[in-house]
Amino acid sequence: MSTNPSQTTQPGPSRRPRILTGDTPTSSGLHLGHWVGSVENRVRLQDEYDCYFLIANMHAFTTLADRPGDIRANTIGIVKDWLAAGIDPERSTIVLQTECPAIAELSWFFAMLLPFNRVMRNPTLKTEIDVKGLGDTYSFGFPLYAVGQCADILAFRPELVPVGEDQVAHIEMCREVARRFNQVYCGVDPKTEDADYVKAGGIFPIPAAKVGRVARLVGIDGVNKMSKSLGNAIFLYDSPKDVQKKVNKIYTGRQSPTEPGDPNNALMQYVDAFLPRERAEEIKARYAAGDNIGDGHIKQELGAAINELLDPIRERRARLDGPQGDALAIDVLRRGTAKANALAEETLYMAKQAMRLDFGRRELRAVGL
Ligand code: TRP
Numbered sequence: 560m561s562t563n564p565s566q567t568t569q570p571g572p573s574r575r576p577r578i579l580t581g582d583t584p585t586s587s588g589l590h591l592g593h594w595v596g597s598v599e600n601r602v603r604l605q606d607e608y609d610c611y612f613l614i615a616n617m618h619a620f621t622t623l624a625d626r627p628g629d630i631r632a633n634t635i636g637i638v639k640d641w642l643a644a645g646i647d648p649e650r651s652t653i654v655l656q657t658e659c660p661a662i663a664e665l666s667w668f669f670a671m672l673l674p675f676n677r678v679m680r681n682p683t684l685k686t687e688i689d690v691k692g693l694g695d696t697y698s699f700g701f702p703l704y705a706v707g708q709c710a711d712i713l714a715f716r717p718e719l720v721p722v723g724e725d726q727v728a729h730i731e732m733c734r735e736v737a738r739r740f741n742q743v744y745c746g747v748d749p750k751t752e753d754a755d756y757v758k759a760g761g762i763f764p765i766p767a768a769k770v771g772r773v774a775r776l777v778g779i780d781g782v783n784k785m786s787k788s789l790g791n792a793i794f795l796y797d798s799p800k801d802v803q804k805k806v807n808k809i810y811t812g813r814q815s816p817t818e819p820g821d822p823n824n825a826l827m828q829y830v831d832a833f834l835p836r837e838r839a840e841e842i843k844a845r846y847a848a849g850d851n852i853g854d855g856h857i858k859q860e861l862g863a864a865i866n867e868l869l870d871p872i873r874e875r876r877a878r879l880d881g882p883q884g885d886a887l888a889i890d891v892l893r894r895g896t897a898k899a900n901a902l903a904e905e906t907l908y909m910a911k912q913a914m915r916l917d918f919g920r921r922e923l924r925a926v927g928l
Contacts, residue, residue, distance in 0.1 A: 576607075576719065577609045579766075580722055583616075585619050585630075587640055590794045592786070596723040596774065598644050599771065602645040611717070611899060616655060617656045643873075648894070652899050654896050658893075659714070663707075673709075678732070681728050716902075718767065719769050734753070737756070737761075738753075745913050753765040762910060773828075776832060796869075802866050806861050809826050811825065815853075816852055816854075817849045833864050904922075
């Protein structure tokens with residue numbers, strides 16, 4: 560065998576550890592729940608980590624197969640959302656799933672390492688079937704996306720996967736696939752510690768999920784998780800006025816500034832999420848004691864803090880509106896995907912060697928770059 564193709568991409572002092580995470584373009588338009596649950600983390604981790612951010616447009620076809628135009632528009636919208644939120648394509652790599660064939664190929668092999676019933680027991684899938692009312696009418700491809708997600712991740716051999724809490728079950732399944740592949744095809748002892756799989760000769764590190772600082776942000780209805788479809792969301796691109804209006808709607812049921820308030824109610828959860836730590840603690844203490852602090856005042860302060868956070872994001876997003884912004888987003892996607900393919904192809908080649916499928920290396924070239 561010739562030189563080891565993994566030399567440049569294995570963990571080591573010379574490279575930053577890798578991150579892979581992504582979004583499915585079933586909609587676009589980020590809200591504050593996405594921000595505190597995941598996007599803020601992604602933006603912050605760009606210096607420390609070599610970041611890959613994937614748009615899972617293939618997965619969007621599991622529920623929107625008859626609406627390809629929407630999937631395309633959402634794909635471009637998400638790239639713009641990310642750029643506006645502060646993801647920097649010079650430092651991070653934005654990947655389009657359907658232009659990264661290694662992912663689809665790895666999905667096939669991974670599907671053979673997971674018992675069918677294990678996939679169907681995945682709690683995230685089960686919840687989705689429930690919440691979306693899919694009954695027993697979902698496509699064959701629907702549960703397959705969870706296997707595909709293992710390949711999305713492992714194609715990039717990352718150490719870390721920053722996600723919202725709802726995705727943790729998928730990451731757990733991905734970890735199982737990684738262990739199993741390493742055991743079956745790379746001869747790694749099943750008793751190996753997760754952290755040692757690569758040292759023990761495996762191809763895939765066992766990636767860890769990293770959940771954002773607020774796992775579940777309640778919507779302005781004060782009841783459900785913030786979600787576009789429930790109409791209880793504050794979007795990153797709402798006008799300053801709309802943000803304040805929505806903040807004013809957060810329901811508490813409290814009557815006066817001297818009435819002791821519930822320090823865990825929706826308003827206090829927002830105070831916790833969006834005001835500086837010390838100020839949040841002070842407000843919560845006074846709120847709980849009914850120490851002459853009115854909901855109206857708190858909402859004013861909160862609205863101002865959220866607007867301060869959103870101002871630069873809103874401004875960047877507005878500049879990306881229109882066809883010129885579309886062209887820029889597509890260019891970012893193409894460049895990122897070309898870079899991502901170099902890594903994903905290397906992973907696939909390593910996996911194929913381990914699986915005795917090494918019939919010579921192929922090369923993917925991005926045309927026109
Ligand atoms: N399923 C994820 C979601 O709905 C999106 C996603 C696809 C993803 N592939 C991924 C997230 C890989 C993390 C890693 O939010």
